[in-house]
Amino acid sequence: MFTDSQLETARSLRHHFHQHPELKFEETQTAKVVAERLRELGYQVTEGIAETGVLAELDTGRPGPVIAFRADMDALPIDEANTFSHCSTKRGLMHACGHDGHTATLLLAAEAIMEQRGTLSGHLKLIFQPAEEGGNGAARMIEEGVLDNPKVSAIFGYHNRPNFPVGQVFVKPGPAMGGNDTFRVTVEGKTGHAAMPHLAVDAIYVGTSIIQQLQGLVARHKSPLEAGVITIAAFHAGDAANIIPGEAEILINIRSDRTSSRDALAGKLEQVISGVCSAHGASYRMVHELEIPPLLNDAECSDKVLEIVRHHQVSDDIKKLDYMPTMGAEDFAFYLKEIPGCFFFVGNGDSAYLHNEHYDFNDDILPIAGGVFLSLAKDLLARD
Numbered sequence: 001m002f003t004d005s006q007l008e009t010a011r012s013l014r015h016h017f018h019q020h021p022e023l024k025f026e027e028t029q030t031a032k033v034v035a036e037r038l039r040e041l042g043y044q045v046t047e048g049i050a051e052t053g054v055l056a057e058l059d060t061g062r063p064g065p066v067i068a069f070r071a072d073m074d075a076l077p078i079d080e081a082n083t084f085s086h087c088s089t090k091r092g093l094m095h096a097c098g099h100d101g102h103t104a105t106l107l108l109a110a111e112a113i114m115e116q117r118g119t120l121s122g123h124l125k126l127i128f129q130p131a132e133e134g135g136n137g138a139a140r141m142i143e144e145g146v147l148d149n150p151k152v153s154a155i156f157g158y159h160n161r162p163n164f165p166v167g168q169v170f171v172k173p174g175p176a177m178g179g180n181d182t183f184r185v186t187v188e189g190k191t192g193h194a195a196m197p198h199l200a201v202d203a204i205y206v207g208t209s210i211i212q213q214l215q216g217l218v219a220r221h222k223s224p225l226e227a228g229v230i231t232i233a234a235f236h237a238g239d240a241a242n243i244i245p246g247e248a249e250i251l252i253n254i255r256s257d258r259t260s261s262r263d264a265l266a267g268k269l270e271q272v273i274s275g276v277c278s279a280h281g282a283s284y285r286m287v288h289e290l291e292i293p294p295l296l297n298d299a300e301c302s303d304k305v306l307e308i309v310r311h312h313q314v315s316d317d318i319k320k321l322d323y324m325p326t327m328g329a330e331d332f333a334f335y336l337k338e339i340p341g342c343f344f345f346v347g348n349g350d351s352a353y354l355h356n357e358h359y360d361f362n363d364d365i366l367p368i369a370g371g372v373f374l375s376l377a378k379d380l381l382a383r384d
Contacts (some may be wrong), residue, residue, distance in 0.1 A: 001314070001371045006111055010366050013037070014104035015086035017049030018361070021093040021100070024131035027052040030073045030103070034128050037107055039112045043126070054128040054353055058114065060381070062120025066150045067380050068341075069373050070157040070332065071106035072099045072132035081357035097350035098160040099352050101361030101369075103128060105158075109373035123150055134290060138331040142337070147338055154301055155341035156376055157332045158369055160361060161325065162354060164347030167368040169309050170319040171300040171344045178227070178255040178330030179294035181266040185210070185273060186285040191246035200244040204237045206282045207248035211235070212273050222264040227257035227327060230265060255327045258294050295333035298340035298370040305342050305372065308379045313369040317347075328354075344372065 002010075014034070022030050038045050043056035052073075080087055080094035088094040095297070096102075110126055127146050131137030137384045147155075187207045192200020214230050222228045230252065237248035252269070256262035270286060277284050302320075309318055325345060332343045346369045352358035 001365050001374060002108060002112055006108060007367060010104045010108035010370070013107055014100050014361065014363060014366070017100035018086050018095045018105055019089050021088050021090055021095050023077060023093065024074045024135035024137065025051045027073045027130045030213045031128065031130070034073070034103060034107065038110060038126070041111055043110065043114070043195070043209055049144050049146060050130055050137055052130040053137065053141050056110065056126040057147050058117060058124040059373055060117060060120050060122060062121035062383060064381055066123040066125070067376070068125040068127055068147065068155040069106055069109070070096065070127040070129055070335065071102040071289060072129050072137070073103050074099055074131055074133050074135070074137070076133055076355060078355065078357050082233040084360070086103050094357070095361070096356060096359045097133065098348065098361040099132065101160060101366065102158070105366055105369040106373060108370040109377070112370070113377045114375050116378065119383050120377065121383045122379060122381045124377060125152060125290050130275060132331050136290070136292065136331055136334070138334040142334055142338060147335070152339055154380070155339055156301070156305065156333045156373070157345070158344045158372065160348040160369070161331065161345045162348045162351045162359070162364060164345070165317055166347055166349035166362060168317040168319065168347035169315045169340060169344060169364050169368065169372060170307050170321055170325070171297065171302045172321040172324060173297050173299040175257040175294055175324055176297045176343060177295035177324070177330045177333070178257055178327035179262050179333070180290060181254040181262070181281050181288065183252045183269060184287045184289050185250045185252060185278065187248045187250065187282055188284060189246045189282045192244040194244055197244060201246065201281050201382040203246055203248035203282065206277060206280045207235060207237060207250055207281070210250065210273055210276045213276055214269070215270065217265050217268055221268060222261050225228050226261040227324060228261040228265050229255050229327070241349060255329070256294055257327070258296065262294060288382045292329045292331050293333045293337055295330050295343055296336055297342045298336070301340050301342040305344050308375045309372055312371065312378070313377040315368050315376055
């Protein structure tokens with residue numbers, strides 16, 4: 001499916017990206033390399049979308065569907081602990097989630113797709129997105145029009161998965177990854193003396209009461225047949241033994257598997273906070289710091305991925321899952337709120353887990369993941 005030369009180029013690019021990681025919305029050099037490579041291949045390239053995003057387009061000149069493939073480019077603020085030759089050259093930064101591999105994968109597929117453009121019809125968009133790691137780069141790319149002119153009819157992307165067999169391609173129709181809502185809540189009470197609590201409004205007491213009540217949303221408002229969890233990630237209040245603090249800050253993270261579970265948890269959060277504060281004479285401020293919806297794969301597009309992977313013999317290990325493989329969030333969900341599509345997974349083997357200082361993308365899955373994209377283009381854009 002790919003020549004030795006194409007694979008060697010993809011590996012070289014992957015190692016280059018790993019050595020030169022860049023954080024969300026700072027992927028200037030990564031985007032430059034990506035754009036230059038795509039222009040070399042013959043794509044129409046637009047840079048600077050959502051600050052550092054790149055869009056490459058192939059218009060075959062023949063009528064047909066408009067499909068899009070997406071890769072993410074950003075790294076994480078983690079100090080790499082690996083010692084191989086392509087380690088990060090930037091202290092405190094590394095590609096600990098495999099976005100270096102995702103970008104190299106789509107560049108690999110882009111080369112083979114361009115070589116076969118004479119057999120294709122319709123329009124292909126390749127989206128190289130910044131800021132997947134907590135920056136909602138997908139939402140920014142959508143706002144700046146990557147799905148329009150012409151309108152994309154279906155979109156596909158993927159993530160490598162440690163601890164799944166190397167090269168295994170698997171898909172979960174429907175809920176496939178969790179939504180991620182992060183809230184910062186400041187409880188405002190009234191400072192007082194520790195010996196006279198009746199004259200104060202204890203922000204610690206009110207805050208801990210909120211924490212206890214929030215777990216009731218999981219236990220008694222979310223369906224037990226749906227997935228969701230509320231995590232109190234931080235609680236800060238007070239600094240002296242004889243003072244009742246008048247302010248407490250709570251950092252709340254909510255994961256959900258679909259719209260209904262998200263509504264039961266994030267949707268009722270403020271109702272609980274408001275009720276508890278009102279009962280004790282406190283007030284509050286709440287900031288919604290991060291909002292990523294649950295990732296919901298289109299059933300038809302999911303089946304199409306599996307069918308095409310089997311037909312082209314991309315992998316001899318293909319699975320359709322009936323369970324969510326992770327509650328981790330992925331901002332590809334924003335694309336799937338707009339148009340049908342599928343976010344598939346490829347096993348990374350027995351590697352360190354994602355967001356770990358020992359993680360590394362497995363180069364052996366480049367031809368597998370790239371083969372999925374190539375096969376999708378060959379079938380969905382097949383010339384009559």
